C-alpha cells in the first residue's frame with residue numbers, strides 16, 4: 459500500500475541495516491553518467507559480466523537482443539543478486555531499479571519519469587584493495603571481451619552509401635558476415651600456416667609491442683593477379699581475428715587532413731583496407747614528378763603547390779599525397795589506437811612506391827599466386843565436397859607444370875547439374891580442359907614471342 463518511491467527507500471535502508479554491525483563496503487554503478495547523461499561504460503561492462511555469471515546461478519534473469527548483437531544477452535533482474543568468487547573472496551552483486559520523477563536529469567529527460575538502474579557491489583571491507591583494483595579490473599576486462607565477442611562484425615565505408623547505417627562521423631557501416639575463412643581459402647598449406655602464425659603472434663603480442671615501444675599494429679600487403687583471392691583473404695583474416703573492416707576508398711578522401719580524421723574515427727581491433735592501391739591515386743607518379751620538377755628528394759613534398767591553374771575537375775580530385783598516406787600508416791597519429799591491421803591489395807606490386815611497402819610499414823608481403831595442386835584440393839573440397847577422385851592424378855600432373863587461377867577453378871567446379879550422379883566427374887573434366895587450353899594458349903604465346911625476337915635479331919643483322 460506504500461508509494462513505490464517510499465518502498466524503495468525503506469528497502470534500501472533495511473538492506474543497509476546489517477552494515478552497522480558488519481563492516482561491508484558498497485560501490486554503486488549507475489547506468490547513466492551523472493555529469494553528461496551518457497551510458498556509464500562501467501555499468502555496461504558489469505551488466506555483460508554478471509549476465510554471463512548469473513546464467514547458471516540467478517533465479518530471475520532478463521534477456522534482450524539488440525540489432526548489433528549475435529545472440530541473446532542475459533542480465534540480472536531487478537532486485538536479484540548473485541555471488542561471485544574471486545581469489546577465494548566472495549563478492550555480492552545486487553541489481554536495483556527505481557522510477558525517478560525528478561526534473562533536470564543530465565540526459566535531458568526533463569520531468570518525464572525514467573528507470574534508474576544500477577548495480578551495487580558488496581564485499582567485506584577487509585578486501586577493499588583486492589576489490590578496488592584486481593577484481594574490478596578483471597570485471598571490466600571480461601565485460602568488454604563478452605561484449606566484443608557478442609557483437610556482429612561490421613564493414614565500414616567512407617563512401618556515403620544509402621544502404622549503410624550512419625552513426626555520425628565519416629564512416630557508415632553494414633553488418634558483415636562473409637563466409638570465407640582460412641579453411642576455405644585455397645592456397646599452399648605452408649604459406650597459410652605462416653600467415654596464421656603471424657596473426658597469432660600479433661593478436662597475443664600486446665606485451666611485446668609495449669616492450670619494444672612500437673604501436674600495436676601490423677601491415678599486410680596482398681599482391682597477385684586478379685581473381686587470386688586477395689579480397690577473400692581479407693575476409694578470412696577479419697573472421698580469424700574477429701575484427702571489423704574499414705574499407706577505405708582513397709579517391710573519395712579529399713585531402714590529408716581528412717585522411718587523419720578517418721584514421722581517428724576507426725576503432726581498436728579493426729582492419730583498415732585499401733584495395734587496389736595502385737589504382738587509387740597516382741602516388742608514385744606524384745613523388746617522381748616532384749623530384750623531377752623541384753629537385754627535392756625529401757619524402758612528403760606536397761605536389762599540389764605547383765598546380766597554379768586548377769580546373770573544376772582538379773578541384774574535386776583527391777589531394778591525398780604519398781606523404782599523407784605514409785603518415786596515415788605509421789605517423790604519430792597512427793598510434794592513437796591499438797590492435798589495428800592495415801591491408802593493401804594490388805595487382806601490380808612493382809608500380810607501388812618502395813617507401814609505401816617497405817618492411818615495417820607493410821610488415822608481411824603475401825603473394826596470392828595461381829593455384830597448385832594443394833590449393834586446388836581445398837577448392838575441390840569447398841565446391842564438390844570431395845577429398846579425392848580418380849581424376850585427381852591427372853590434375854596433379856597438369857598442375858606440376860602449370861598453374862590455374864582460383865577463380866577459374868571456382869568457375870569450373872561450381873556444379874550446375876548437381877542432380878546428376880556424375881556431376882563431380884563433369885566438373886573435374888571441365889577443369890582439366892580449361893588447364894589444357896590455358897597451357898595451349900601459353901605455348902602459342904611463347905612461340906609467337908620467340909618468332910618476334912628472331913625476326914628482330916635478323917633485321918638487326920641485315
Ligand SMILES: Nc1ncnc2c1ncn2[C@@H]1O[C@H](COP(=O)(O)OP(=O)(O)OP(=O)(O)O)[C@@H](O)[C@H]1O
Nearest residue numbers: 642643644683684685686687688689690864865868
Ligand atoms: N584462394 C582462393 N580461395 C578460395 N576462393 C578463391 C580464391 N581465390 C579466388 N577465389 C574465388 O574467386 C572469386 C574472386 O576472388 P577475389 O575477389 O578474392 O580475388 P581478388 O584477388 O581480390 O581479385 P581482384 O584483384 O580482381 O580484386 C571469389 O568469389 C572467390 O570465391
